[in-house]
Amino acid sequence: MSIDQLIKEANIHSAVHDKNTARLVINKDKVVDTNTVEGLKVDTKEIKDGVDINISLEKNTVVENPVHLCFGVTHKKAIQKIVINIDIGENSKIDIFSHCVFPNAVDVKHIMDGKIQVGKNASYSYTEKHIHSEEGGITVIPKAKIILEENARLKTIFELIRGRVGSIDIDYETTCKDNSVMEMTAKIDGKGDDIIKIKEAGNLIGKWSRGVLTSKVAVRDNARAEIYNKLIASAEFARGHVDCKEVIQGNGKASAIPIVEVSNPRAHVTHEASIGSVDSKQLQTLMSRGLSEDKAVELIIDGLLS
């Protein structure tokens, strides 16, 4: 029953019933369903309060269908630790959707510790979608260290799809070798007494490496957000951009600290940070079209974070 709820909440019905789609479904500290495809190896080991996962993709392998990982906790109170190691072979390509589903959480802590290597010429995308309860009793602490080999590509997206943030503390760091490209994006909408902390870092150590760090956060009610995004470029022709955008409403508080460090005269990194509020004229306009204040704020923030 609990598995059904996870699959339903994560909306991965078709993936679960397709033998050509790789997946791994975990509820708290138990592996409840798994499937893999050619070239992709998924090893799991149940540990105290969690699961240790090793995923490796052979070289020269393109995984056609996105891989679905579902890290769920259907319990009200629990700790879930995910230790994950991902190794993408040379010239390979994979897209992973990670569904973090805590629909009943009153007091749930989800800790993720990731190490990811993306081989030469390989391409890796990781989309993390969070579905939380409306209680806000969730603490999410995702950490990842990522290495991109020459010519590798990385794209990560962190998104809260539904429910309250609770407390989120993201810490991602990517090191980029020659000609590699990384794009890391976080999009979070905080309400109530949510606390959001985002630390994205990129080290452009390779020639011609490129990176973009983007954070878009809204805070309403009494929510708090802090963004520290840091991009360091030390190689010739490295190019980077840091973008922090925050919207505040009500008693929300936000800070954005983009840090750029350039130690090579031929590298170039730019940044922008903005903290805005929902404008009264926008609000009044939508209300004059028959939207309640809440609905209007939602639509405006939705646009700002898109």
Add this chain to the structure above:
Amino acid sequence: MGILEAKNISLSINGNKILDNLDIDFWEGYVHAIVGPNGVGKTTLGNVIMGLEGYRDFEGDILLNGKSIKKLNVYERAKSGITMAWQEPARFEGLTVEKFIKAGAKDKSIEKVKDALKKVGMAPEVYMGRAVDKSLSGGERKKVELASILAIDPKIVILDEPDSGIDVASLENIFNAIRFLKENGATVILITHSLEVLKQSEHAFLLCCGTVLRRGNVEEIRQYFEDKCIPCDHKNKPEQNGVKL
């Protein structure tokens, strides 16, 4: 009795009297115009009727079908069937034209959005995915504003300077949209200082110094407006200049 009446409206902002004991009423299903030169209080009156923030604290009363709506906020007034297209519409970063138009529409189908855009002369496939932000020209933004009004099927609609920023070629689209609103049974209130727009109405009010100086048929108001108000011959101080209110 009109569908909408404003009675003895007075409003001061920062100590300046902007609306002065103003009386006005609108008949159901008619296209009305409120004309007057810049600064006489036309937009302010529209804002007061719509119930916008900052325009709620006035003397007098506003009645919809005989019932006071004075205490209702902008959302509640919208819910009772009143809406407004702004003289200078707000811009929304990241919000698509499609979502913006859908926002107020009861029928949220894609056909409704397309239809509304077509009615103001905009190609849906070009504009639906665009953002309602700085990247739209002033005229485009005005047309999107009007399209969003059309999609609502409002009972009462205030169009504040619907032609501002609109090029001659598109003017006819705006006028068609006004006709469409009327055919749909809406009561239309055109706020304007343009003779072209005035001609689209069936009944007109001339505003002067925050009050209604004259009301009557369009031709009569047009002539008075053209003779006395372009340019304004008393610099917005009618009593002092012997103009009979």
